[in-house]
Amino acid sequence: MILSDLALYKLVDGRRCSQRFGFVSDMSWSDRVWVVFALVCFLLGFGYSVYSLATGKFLMPRNTFFAICAGFLFQTIYLVVRGQEIGRCPITNRFEVIVFMTWSMVLIYLVIGPAYRLSLMGAFTAPVASALSIVAILMPPADTISAKIKVNPWLEAHTSFSMVACGAFALACVAGVMYLFQESQLKTRQPGSIFFRLPPITALSIANSRLLLLGFALLTIGLGTGFLIGARINWVQATWSILVWCVYGGILIARVRHAMAAKWVATLSIVAFSLLLGTFWGIRFISERPSF
Amino acid sequence: MNIFCFGISHQTANVEVRERFAIPDSALVDSLNRLAQMSSVNEGVLLSTCNRTEFYLVSQDAQLDIEPFIQDFYGTSGVGDLEHLFRLAAIPTVRHLFRVASGLESMVIGETEIFGQVKRAYETAAKFGTTGKILNRLFQKAFHVGKHVRSTTAITRGSISVGSVAVDLAHQIFGELSGCKIMILGAGDTSEKTARGFHSRGARQIFVSNRSHSRAVALAEAMEGRALRFDDWEGEFQDLDILVTSTAAPHAILTKEKLEPILRTRRDRPLFIIDLAIPRDVEPAVHYLDGVFVYDLDSLQVIAERKLDARKKEADACDGLIEKHVRDFETWLNRAAQTAIPPAAIELPRT
Numbered sequence: 001m002i003l004s005d006l007a008l009y010k011l012v013d014g015r016r017c018s019q020r021f022g023f024v025s026d027m028s029w030s031d032r033v034w035v036v037f038a039l040v041c042f043l044l045g046f047g048y049s050v051y052s053l054a055t056g057k058f059l060m061p062r063n064t065f066f067a068i069c070a071g072f073l074f075q076t077i078y079l080v081v082r083g084q085e086i087g088r089c090p091i092t093n094r095f096e097v098i099v100f101m102t103w104s105m106v107l108i109y110l111v112i113g114p115a116y117r118l119s120l121m122g123a124f125t126a127p128v129a130s131a132l133s134i135v136a137i138l139m140p141p142a143d144t145i146s147a148k149i150k151v152n153p154w155l156e157a158h159t160s161f162s163m164v165a166c167g168a169f170a171l172a173c174v175a176g177v178m179y180l181f182q183e184s185q186l187k188t189r190q191p192g193s194i195f196f197r198l199p200p201i202t203a204l205s206i207a208n209s210r211l212l213l214l215g216f217a218l219l220t221i222g223l224g225t226g227f228l229i230g231a232r233i234n235w236v237q238a239t240w241s242i243l244v245w246c247v248y249g250g251i252l253i254a255r256v257r258h259a260m261a262a263k264w265v266a267t268l269s270i271v272a273f274s275l276l277l278g279t280f281w282g283i284r285f286i287s288e289r290p291s292f
Numbered sequence: 293m294n295i296f297c298f299g300i301s302h303q304t305a306n307v308e309v310r311e312r313f314a315i316p317d318s319a320l321v322d323s324l325n326r327l328a329q330m331s332s333v334n335e336g337v338l339l340s341t342c343n344r345t346e347f348y349l350v351s352q353d354a355q356l357d358i359e360p361f362i363q364d365f366y367g368t369s370g371v372g373d374l375e376h377l378f379r380l381a382a383i384p385t386v387r388h389l390f391r392v393a394s395g396l397e398s399m400v401i402g403e404t405e406i407f408g409q410v411k412r413a414y415e416t417a418a419k420f421g422t423t424g425k426i427l428n429r430l431f432q433k434a435f436h437v438g439k440h441v442r443s444t445t446a447i448t449r450g451s452i453s454v455g456s457v458a459v460d461l462a463h464q465i466f467g468e469l470s471g472c473k474i475m476i477l478g479a480g481d482t483s484e485k486t487a488r489g490f491h492s493r494g495a496r497q498i499f500v501s502n503r504s505h506s507r508a509v510a511l512a513e514a515m516e517g518r519a520l521r522f523d524d525w526e527g528e529f530q531d532l533d534i535l536v537t538s539t540a541a542p543h544a545i546l547t548k549e550k551l552e553p554i555l556r557t558r559r560d561r562p563l564f565i566i567d568l569a570i571p572r573d574v575e576p577a578v579h580y581l582d583g584v585f586v587y588d589l590d591s592l593q594v595i596a597e598r599k600l601d602a603r604k605k606e607a608d609a610c611d612g613l614i615e616k617h618v619r620d621f622e623t624w625l626n627r628a629a630q631t632a633i634p635p636a637a638i639e640l641p642r643t
Contacts, residue, residue, distance in 0.1 A: 186465070189591040200467035201562060255560070261582035262560055
């Protein structure tokens with residue numbers, strides 16, 4: 001999937017080439033600055049939500065929503081500029097992958113519906129978007145170099161679908177965190193003021209399931225198109241991608257068959273996404289280790 | 293022109309004293325008629341609720357005294373002790389009315405019913421012709437202040453009765469209540485109030501079960517629901533969302549062992565149980581099952597008290613807003629006094 005293809009930016013006509021080669025192009029600071037602007041917006045949205053909750057004042061969550069919208073706009077500008085620069089979907093290095101994943105997550109947040117947008121879901125989405133943007137910006141310069149390569153439509157489809165799937169899984173994770181928060185508030189029998197400003201737990205549970213389903217469908221398409229790229233398959237990454245697909249598939253089957261309570265589905269959507277992020281570098285490291 | 297407020301409220305007297313001063317709706321027109329005939333009064337509005345009886349007056353007499361006024365109004369038989377009455381003059385009257393309309397003077401701070409009561413009192417007086425330039429302006433301003441305070445502060449936020457807290461929690465669990473299946477087990481007073489709360493918030497699938505079936509039928513009809521025989525309630529449990537229970541059973545009627553097999557078939561939907569019975573109808577261990585939330589009287593009461601505390605804290609912010617409006621009104625009043633037209637005595641509408 002996505003992560004199996006993180007190394008594909010080094011593939012030119014099916015051959016592997018090194019970043020040390022001379023035909024790579026540097027990503028300019030002027031490109032990166034849009035991501036910094038987006039980060040500032042996400043942090044503002046997050047800060048506003050924290051202030052709103054800490055003071056307990058009756059503030060409108062739509063300010064957080066507007067901040068996230070502005071961040072999304074800056075990210076879109078970056079992706080368009082970068083896409084034109086390299087002549088393909090800008091998912092050619094780790095920096096771009098993380099930005100694209102954050103953009104996908106925010107896109108799904110924006111289209112998920114007003115009931116979620118104008119609740120405190122923004123307050124939960126903004127910190128995740130901020131954290132991912134910080135990780136992207138802190139990437140070492142060597143990793144922000146990409147090659148101009150011949151566009152393979154299957155590769156484009158594969159990476160794009162996989163990245164948007166990751167965005168859906170990220171938002172499912174956010175919905176899962178909110179569900180567990182609401183559930184714990186209800187179990188303590190002393191729900192605070194935040195409890196009454198979050199969406200109903202039933203709605204969060206439905207959102208969590210739908211986002212998992214959406215992510216799973218996109219991931220399936222992403223994986224399917226991955227086999228049509230024509231390049232040599234990296235089996236470490238492919239196996240791991242199929243494993244991720246199986247984990248999410250298992251969660252969905254358990255949900256549909258009522259074999260698992262909503263609380264556990266929410267917990268697993270967090271665990272699965274953490275696993276996905278946590279092994280991001282690990283798997284790539286293993287797959288790129290020189291073999292003897 | 294001078295503005296006064298004479299009256300009695302829950303803050304100055306207990307219910308036994310207050311009921312001697314109360315003016316029922318049926319006597320309101322007579323009372324306004326009596327007010328109109330008093331030579332010392334130019335304008336007047338009568339506000340009488342279960343917690344207060346207040347006279348808002350405009351008079352040329354700057355020293356208008358409360359005792360002769362009350363004796364004149366209530367007649368020679370009197371109403372007994374006058375020590376519980378309060379008298380406000382000029383700007384404190386304005387401030388008081390703004391606070392009353394905003395719910396800050398109510399027994400339950402922030403309650404909204406008083407706003408409608410003040411409005412009705414004013415409309416009746418206006419219709420009867422006992423209001424004039426000053427009270428018209430004062431009451432219109434009070435309605436504006438009441439709306440402003442409620443919309444910009446958290447004074448009305450959060451339920452403060454056990455029943456409404458339960459309905460709020462259900463709303464926070466299920467969202468729209470129209471699709472929820474609700475069972476009322478035991479048609480006692482508190483569960484009836486809670487059921488009415490659910491009905492008013494859009495719940496349309498209400499089942500009522502009670503040992504006395506006729507009482508269950510009566511409540512079910514009022515809730516546009518369905519009555520169930522007491523022996524049949526467990527049969528409807530399968531796809532239930534909310535259970536309100538308040539039976540007189542001496543032991544728990546809903547146990548973990550009984551509920552666990554049912555829950556296995558409905559894992560994707562939470563079950564909210566409101567246990568209003570003493571002794572409790574639901575075994576405490578049920579609360580710890582996945583997707584089940586049990587709230588008893590004590591836990592609901594704790595939430596209600598916290599909400600009330602939050603409202604009290606919000607009162608300072610409300611006073612700040614009100615003070616600004618009081619100053620605005622004071623400015624208008626001073627300007628009106630400078631361009632004063634000799635007030636006409638109250639004219640009764642010609643019938």
